[in-house]
Amino acid sequence: MAEAAVKQTPTDAMIATLDMPQGGWSDAARRDALARVQAMGLPSRRDEYWKYTRPDTLVQAQAVPAALRDGDDTVLFDAVDRLKIVFVDGVFDAAASDDLALEGITIERLADATSDLHWARDVYGVLENNGQNPVPRPLAALNTAFAADGVLIHVTGKPSKPVNIIYRRTSTTADAMLHHCIKLDAGAELTLLENGPVAARFNGVLEVEIADKAAFHHVRAQGRDHEQxxxxxIFTRLGTESTFKSFTLTANGVMTRNDCVIELTGDDAAAHVAGACVGDGGDFHHDDTVFITHDAVNCESRQVFKKVLRNGATGVFQGKILVKAGAQKTDGYQISQSLLLDEDSQFLAKPELEIYADDVACSHGSTSGAIDEDALFYLRSRGVPHGAATDLLTLAFLAEAVLEVEDEALREEVTGRLASWLERHAA
Amino acid sequence: MLSIKGLKVKLEDEDKQILKGVDLEIEAGKVHAIMGPNGSGKSTLSYVLSGKDGYEVTGGSATLEGVDLLDMDPEARAAAGLFLAFQYPVEIPGVGNMTFLRTAVNAQRKARGEEEMTAAEFLKVVRARAKELKIDADMLKRPVNVGFSGGEKKRNEILQMAMLEPKMCILDETDSGLDVDAMKLVAEGVNALRTEGRGFLVITHYQRLLDHIKPDVVHIMADGRIIKTGGPELALEVENNGYADILAEVA
Structure with a gap:
């Protein structure tokens, strides 16, 4: 009780600053979520799940202002034929967005969807609530309760192009909370791209319900924002023979915590989650936290996370594979690696396996290392300058994660972006 | 071309003198061979010339066409025209062989103020050179030296040499780990690069490589010094009698 009392104060302080949208189909889900947050309390350093990442700036009532920096990074996906949905400082911008009509898909703003009945009622806050056990994720429940906007995407077919949610930031103090819901019907397919600076502080939830034989691809770039x-x-639930593949590129930002909660509920499904992260400076802190539950037969899961850290940057990886009783023929793979470019940077990893089935193949590995000096000398002896040789080896280190992006054009954009970041952050 | 005078080198971390005053002059168009027993300092000489960390020069000089090599970074030495074919070529996972070659060629060109090669131009040249060395398209696509056999690695070294067109080539025990056929192939590759303007220093334990790459001058190195210099017949003498006679003669 004593601990709950300590945590109550910041939670109440945060809630006091927020307005809950009222009425409509999401009303009950929001009230339930509010009750969850109040019961759990916002995270503090004393929570096991926040041992390596200080939640302070994420949970305090006021966001820390973040300076705007202009255009030193390449903008991704500009060359891709896509449907654009633009949010500025966390607010939907209709004028900058494309017409939200595309065959095989319906797209609505969360803020506009106010009827009493809506398909999203089966997704909104539902997957988030499922993901609260066994580990509480109060920031996600807070988001369900208070998110003012987001997009609701119902995929019924195979749209001809990806949907790109583009974030832009004009304010140094914007504190944005967005909640996106995606439902893929049986056999449907969607590629979702996300990029751009969202806000000084961003709380984002993405719930993805994937029906049998449906496929969801997600490529996300968190960058071009140095103080965010x-x-x-991300909460997702997979049906039989369905696919979920999500890749996140993180460059810059001071504090990023990406949780991904995956539940494999249908047989023969595959879930891949990957990330490539480059961080420079003692303020940089990046945390990937993944929880994958195998609750069906013959499913595959794959986690590939690579981080390049320099000048005192910190990287965290917490990844868990839970194989429930009966989830036979599970194939689980998890790798988390860091390349530490100096002695001041650090990587903290907590891989976990919990297995209750007996016919299972699960492997995991975690490493921290420096640039291979022999390889560096070999490249230099061929005339490649020290900096370029280091960059080449760094990109080679990140390659396994980037390869998780299936589309070759998107993969090249990601690689190009990483290369230009490395050039700008020359040692 | 390559002029080494009284070169003395010790290990950086240990109080151990490896080279105790090496004198060597290699003229353009000539092939010099250095032979010598294990631990005589042959490989150290090649590493110090190419700029590897871990060594400290305590005396003497090494110049390439009059330019002091020892003060330069490894990449600057390469751009100045020095090339070392490694005894143990390094595997670099994640870096494609082709990318590596093109990056190296263009980095050197840029350092010398020359125009960089376009992708198409490069592809044409690399394909022709690779064919001569029986290097197939797959080897060019694979990561640098990863999964290559001993022979493939050495052929890949010669391909790099052919693409970079250095002035001064050092081959460090290029014959090690090769069967006779692979050695012939490598030697043919080297011989094709012998021109009037290019010098070679071939480091080897055995005379057999010198049957295929015929040297103009043979040096015997022992205990950090060149102790004897002669013509190709010196290599045969070593082959027949070992180093004992020569070492005894000098002592």
Missing amino acids: RAATH
């Missing part, structure tokens, strides 16, 4: 603080959650 962000806590994001």
Whole structure:
């Protein structure tokens, strides 16, 4: 009780600053979520799940202002034929967005969807609530309760192009909370791209319900924003023979916590989650936290996370694979690696396996290392300058994660972006 | 071309003198061979010339066409025209062989103020050179030296040499780990690069490589010094009698 009392104060302080949208189909979900947050309390350093990442700036009532920096990074996906949905400082911008009509898909703003009945009622806050056990994720429940906007995407077919949620920031103090819901019907397919600076502080939730034989691809770039603080959650549930593939590129930002909670509920499904992260400076803190539950037969899961850290940057990886009783023929793979470019940078990793089935193949590995001096000398002896040789080896280190992006054009954009970041952050 | 005078080198971390005053002059168009027993300092000489960390020069000089090599970074030495074919070529996972070659060629060109090669131009040249060395398209696509056999690695070294067109080539025990056929192939590759303007220093334990790459001058190195210099017949003498006679003669 004593601990709950200590935590109550910041939670109440945060809630006091927020307005809950009233009425409509999401009303009950929001009230339930509010009750969850109040019961759990916002995270503090004393929570096991926040041992390596200080939640302070994410949970305090006021966001820390973040300076705007202009255009030193390449903007991704500009060359891709896509449907654009633009949010400025966390607010939907209709004028900058494309017409939200595309065959095989319906797209609505969360703020506009106010009827009493809506398909999203089966997704909104539902997957988030499922993901609260066994580990509480109060920031996600807070988001369900208070998110003012987001997009609701119902995929019924195979749209001809990806949907790109583009974030832009004009304010140094914007504190944005966005909640996106995606539902893929049986056999449907969607590629979702997300990029751009969201806000000084961003709390984002993405819930993805994937029906049988449906496929969801997600490529996200968190960058071009040097002082952003962000806590994001992805919750997904996979049906039989369905696919979920999500890749996140993180460059810059001071505090990023990306949670990904995956539940494999149908047989023969595959879930891949990957990330490539480059961080420079003692203020940089990046945390990937993944929880994958295998609750069906013959499913595959794959986690590939690579981080390049320099000048005192910190990287965290917490990844868990839970194989429930009966989830036979599970194939689980998890790798988390860091390349530490100096002695001041650090990487903290907590891989976990919990297995209750007996016919299972699960492997995991975690490493921290420096640039291979022999390889560096070999490249230099061929005339490649020290900096370029280091960059080449760094990109080679990140390659396994980037390869998780299936589309070759998107993969090249990601690689190009990483290369230009490395050039700008020359040792 | 390559002029080494009284070169003395010790290990950086240990109080151990490896080279105790090496004198060597290699003229353009000539092939010099250095032979010598294990631990005589042959490989150290090649590493110090190419700029590897871990060694400290305590005396003497090494110049390439009059330019002091020892003060330069490894990449600057390469751009100045020095090339070392490694005894143990390094595997670099994640870096494609082709990317590596093109990056190296263009980095050197840039350092010398020359125009960089376009992708198409480069592809044409690399394909032709690779064919001569029986290097197939797959080897060019794979990560640098990863999963290559001993022979493939050495052929890949010669391909790099052919693409970079250095002035001064050092081959460090290029014959080690090769069967006779692979050695012939490598030697043919080297011989094709012998021109009037290019010098070679071939470091080897055995005379057999010198049957295929015929040297103009042979040096015997022992205990950090060149102790004897002669013509190709010196290599045969070593092959027949070992180093004992020569070492005894000098002592």
